[in-house]
Amino acid sequence: MLMRTRAHRLTALLAALCALVLVAAGCGGRQAETGQEAKRITIGYIAWDEDIAVTNLFKVLLEEQGYQVTTTELEAGPVYAGLAQGNIDLFLDAWLPETHSDYWKQYSGQIEDLGVWYDQATLNIAVPNYLTDINSIADLKGRSGQFGGVITGIDPGAGLSRITKNNAIPQYQLDYTLQTSSTTAMLASLEKAINEHKPIVVTLWHPHWAYARYPIKDLQDPLGAMGQAEEIHSVGRAGFSQDFPQVTEMVKKFRLDDQTLSSLENAVNSAPKGQEAAAARKWADENPQVISAFAPGQ
Structure with missing residues (x-):
């Protein structure tokens, strides 16, 4: 019983000390901007x-x-x-x-x-300029074999990924899988495809420097699946x-x-x-x- 009492006292003391530390830390971090x-x-x-x-x-x-x-x-x-x-x-x-x-x-x-x-932020699906017969998201329908059945995307938690998967793909009845990984991986795939003059379709957005660096175009979105600016x-x-x-x-x-x-x-x-x-x-x-x-x- 004595040991349990001492243990309770020690626990209470530690809790009190922790509370004092937290209060002190809180006061230090929430004062005027002049505080360190x-x-x-x-x-x-x-x-x-x-x-x-x-x-x-x-x-x-x-x-x-x-x-x-x-x-x-x-x-x-x-x-x-x-x-x-x-x-x-x-x-x-x-x-x-x-x-x-x-x-x-x-x-x-x-x-x-x-x-x-x-x-003026917009979400887009884009392809290289040399795919001259693909100018709308609707043009992707029935051509998944040309792209390996894949839309190359960015990180899975991005809103762009969610909207492409939940809005664009079903609304345009596209037989594609959204391949998510990272922005870096998507851009690497885009650059490789362009260097080899191969077809690729990617998710992209404005503002982005890729539009200045690569010969790419946004696909028209007549159904408004990707949303407004x-x-x-x-x-x-x-x-x-x-x-x-x-x-x-x-x-x-x-x-x-x-x-x-x-x-x-x-x-x-x-x-x-x-x-x-x-x-x-x-x-x-x-x-x-x-x-x-x-x-x-x-």
């Missing part, structure tokens, strides 16, 4: 090239303002869950209202919408704007047009692995008028 703990920001991102580009841009700009920035690559679902749980502070690539609609319905009440920075939003965890008012103001002023975003994407995604942030810094130096519009003093 409060200067730590975690940005979650998905493996979409525009997100890689803008995440690295914000990383270098915020670090130059004294923030300690951690970037974490995840699929879209875990990013939204991380925001809702407070483990991720910021996400710069929320596609609304359609692509990320499932996540938005589940988590929007637990996160903050910080505004739109791009408003969307907006890309920046979102933060609950309380983000209160905890980081200066960063919030910067995020809300952030805007890029097609040409500027393509330039940034090309710079960052053409950089050697591990040099993406350096490429973003160089791009920022070369585009001061863009940076000064949302990050004064840079």
Whole structure:
């Protein structure tokens, strides 16, 4: 009985100490932006090239303002869950209202919408230009043998994958399987097919640097299965704007047009692995008028 009593006392003491540590940590991380703990920001991102580009841009700009920035690559679902749980502070690539609609319905009440920075985002199915007799998604019907019965896609958790599988394939009655893996794998397959002048059909989206690099075209979508042009939003965890008012103001002023975003994407995604942030810094130096519009003093 004595040992059980001591054990209970020890457990209670440990619990109390843990509570004090958590409270202290919470107070340190939620004070004004001048506190060292409060200067730590975690940005979650998905493996979409525009997100890689803008995440690295914000990383270098915020670090130059004294923030300690951690970037974490995840699929879209875990990013939204991380925001809702407070483990991720910021996400710069929320596609609304359609692509990320499932996540938005589940988590929007637990996160903050910080505004739109791009408003012409589209989801597409694309083929090389040399496939001159295929100009519509409908033209793919009955020709699956030419493409090995496969539409080459990106990561399975992407909204683009969901919409292609659940909307485009059944609506156009296509006898194809959506082959998912990653954006990198899809682009490698696309480049290989083009180099060999072979047929391939891929899932792709605007904005993306692939349209400038490869001879490809979007297929017309007369049924509207891929949805209309969307907006890309920046979102933060609950309380983000209160905890980081200066960063919030910067995020809300952030805007890029097609040409500027393509330039940034090309710079960052053409950089050697591990040099993406350096490429973003160089791009920022070369585009001061863009940076000064949302990050004064840079």
